[in-house]
Amino acid sequence: MTRSTTPGIRARARIEVTAAIKDEARRQLAAEGAAKLSLRAVARELGMVSSALYRYFPSRDELLTALIIDAFDSMGETAERAHEAVADAGPVQRWSAVCEAVRGWALGHPHEYALIYGPPVPGYTAPDTTVPAASRVGLLFIDVLRDAYQGLGLAKPPLPAELRPEAERMAADQAPDLPPETVAALVAAWAQLYGLIGFELFGQFNRVVTDREPFFRHAVAQLAQGVGLVFPQEGRAGKGS
Amino acid sequence: MTRSTTPGIRARARIEVTAAIKDEARRQLAAEGAAKLSLRAVARELGMVSSALYRYFPSRDELLTALIIDAFDSMGETAERAHEAVADAGPVQRWSAVCEAVRGWALGHPHEYALIYGPPVPGYTAPDTTVPAASRVGLLFIDVLRDAYQGLGLAKPPLPAELRPEAERMAADQAPDLPPETVAALVAAWAQLYGLIGFELFGQFNRVVTDREPFFRHAVAQLAQGVGLVFPQEGRAGKGS
DNA sequence: GTCTATAACGAGATAGAC
DNA sequence: GTCTATCTCGTTATAGAC
Structure with a gap:
């Protein structure tokens, strides 16, 4: 029943958070280089907790691949x-x-x-x-x-x-x-x-x-x-x- | 008094240690990349203490320059x-x-x-x-x-x-x-x-x-x-x- | 079902007291 | 030069909010 509205909202939120993670990761890329890309630092800068990132990227390597x-x-x-x-x-x-x-x-x-x-x-x-x-x-x-x-x-x-x-x-x-x-x-x-x-x-x-x-x-x-x-x-x- | 013999020995030792430091640094370069080159890790691998390294290279950047x-x-x-x-x-x-x-x-x-x-x-x-x-x-x-x-x-x-x-x-x-x-x-x-x-x-x-x-x-x-x-x-x- | 938060692991780096 | 206390990291297990 809520199926027609909420999925769109959730999907939208997911896309936005995913984009925010990648943006912050790119910022770190510029600042410290790819070798030092850290999930924790990305999460910290975004006000999240590191484990939450794993809902979006199963590992640091997958985040790198996405970038x-x-x-x-x-x-x-x-x-x-x-x-x-x-x-x-x-x-x-x-x-x-x-x-x-x-x-x-x-x-x-x-x-x-x-x-x-x-x-x-x-x-x-x-x-x-x-x-x-x-x-x-x-x-x-x-x-x-x-x-x-x-x-x-x-x-x-x-x-x-x-x-x-x-x-x-x-x-x-x-x-x-x-x-x-x-x-x-x-x-x-x-x-x-x-x-x-x-x-x-x-x-x-x-x-x-x-x-x-x-x-x-x-x-x-x-x-x-x-x-x-x-x-x-x-x-x-x-x-x- | 030992001044006539030791200088040659000391100079030789200094050259050897310097070379050993650079060799180990090159090994780390290969393993982790230049961004993660750390004086401490080099020292550890050489069985030295990090402060001793500064007698040979005044900073990480100078070691990088030498490399x-x-x-x-x-x-x-x-x-x-x-x-x-x-x-x-x-x-x-x-x-x-x-x-x-x-x-x-x-x-x-x-x-x-x-x-x-x-x-x-x-x-x-x-x-x-x-x-x-x-x-x-x-x-x-x-x-x-x-x-x-x-x-x-x-x-x-x-x-x-x-x-x-x-x-x-x-x-x-x-x-x-x-x-x-x-x-x-x-x-x-x-x-x-x-x-x-x-x-x-x-x-x-x-x-x-x-x-x-x-x-x-x-x-x-x-x-x-x-x-x-x-x-x-x-x-x-x-x-x- | 989908997400976030807490807590913890094992490993490594680091700063500073001694 | 040594030791220790305190950081970082990737990653997972678990529990609870929406």
């Missing part, structure tokens, strides 16, 4: 939105939009970035549950490359013979409708993109690179060339020797 | 040795040797790698004392590029106009005898190299890249092309459209 999935989803959503905004543009513009969205998200969420792309948290191993969220940005890149490929606007990057079997396996796993050369180059570009972002985020560019937007923009354009989105001649526009 | 400098030096030395071994080879071979040495060191010292290239340790900021050690690998790359440049074996990477002022500033700071195009490309390649290594090290290549040596080798060759060590035509050897 990781949230971070991947937040980043993925940001990238997807940026991609949609330029959906009708050329592949290079779409590629760059996704890369720049990822960088923007990372700069705005450095600790969550460190959580998902930094060193693993000691004593914690991420479950497979995180894979779908972690794949969102990659699927976006595959989208862009697929469109370029079908429109014949994609060059095949070079692929040494010793790497071909591995490239074919990667393509079969990740994007069977793309050439192995492309998939191998994408994986490399993906790692390199995160190198650029990580260096900026973790301070390696301090005293080295000051004007970072144009630097990143250019690096991303070079990566686009690396995966075959730009033909070499176009890439080095207006250059002599 | 960071050691890590950079260890990596730099590994890279320098690998470079010397191929000193007479071509620039691409030298470039690749340094990159592969860095990767090898990182795979052998993942936690020290995380310490120097991962997210900053909460509450700790590295002093400028770390800069010389941190620069060693970069200087090696500059060496290779300088030799190639002086031998006319270096292509100028493309450089958009918006990036030229920044590139000139970077060149003036880091390598005044190299073209700005080269220096900007080197910094980007440097970050990308660490992206590749970080992804392998921190598990992002799990279930994605299995045969990692050839993958890395090829990526490094592409990076060499990016900094101008290989001309595009050579780079894409024996490839059609």
Whole structure:
């Protein structure tokens, strides 16, 4: 009888408390790092008792997992939105939009970035549950490359013979409708993109690179060339020797 | 009176204890992460009392700094040795040797790698004392590029106009005898190299890249092309459209 | 059924008195 | 340099409020 009203209230309360826990956990992530994330401290800050948290997260590791999935989803959503905004543009513009969205998200969420792309948290191993969220940005890149490929606007990057079997396996796993050369180059570009972002985020560019937007923009354009989105001649526009 | 003999002994003992402290600290780094490095735990494991440690390191932060400098030096030395071994080879071979040495060191010292290239340790900021050690690998790359440049074996990477002022500033700071195009490309390649290594090290290549040596080798060759060590035509050897 | 609170465990860290 | 009293932590069992 109360069944039509109360469930909604309870469910709403549950969602709110869950969100509050995660928010506070993220605050601690920023302050002390993932290694020191403590259920008790989260509970204390929220005015709860630690055992009450277990109604929402069965363990500290599950809370970490939730934070990781949230971070991947937040980043993925940001990238997807940026991609949609330029959906009708050329592949290079779409590629760059996704890369720049990822960088923007990372700069705005450095600790969550460190959580998902930094060193693993000691004593914690991420479950497979995180894979779908972690794949969102990659699927976006595959989208862009697929469109370029079908429109014949994609060059095949070079692929040494010793790497071909591995490239074919990667393509079969990740994007069977793309050439192995492309998939191998994408994986490399993906790692390199995160190198650029990580260096900026973790301070390696301090005293080295000051004007970072144009630097990143250019690096991303070079990566686009690396995966075959730009033909070499176009890439080095207006250059002599 | 004992003054003529004991100083040597004392100095030796001090060096040995200092080394033992750092070794134990590195063990803890591997087990619990840099955030949880605690002087007390180090002391306990060494059978000392915590206050005794302060005779060797005035604070936890100074111990961290020593570990960071050691890590950079260890990596730099590994890279320098690998470079010397191929000193007479071509620039691409030298470039690749340094990159592969860095990767090898990182795979052998993942936690020290995380310490120097991962997210900053909460509450700790590295002093400028770390800069010389941190620069060693970069200087090696500059060496290779300088030799190639002086031998006319270096292509100028493309450089958009918006990036030229920044590139000139970077060149003036880091390598005044190299073209700005080269220096900007080197910094980007440097970050990308660490992206590749970080992804392998921190598990992002799990279930994605299995045969990692050839993958890395090829990526490094592409990076060499990016900094101008290989001309595009050579780079894409024996490839059609 | 759903939640919170109390209390406790075993383990480890820490501060300070001695 | 040692010892102890007091913290922290993740986690569970239990009891009671809504």
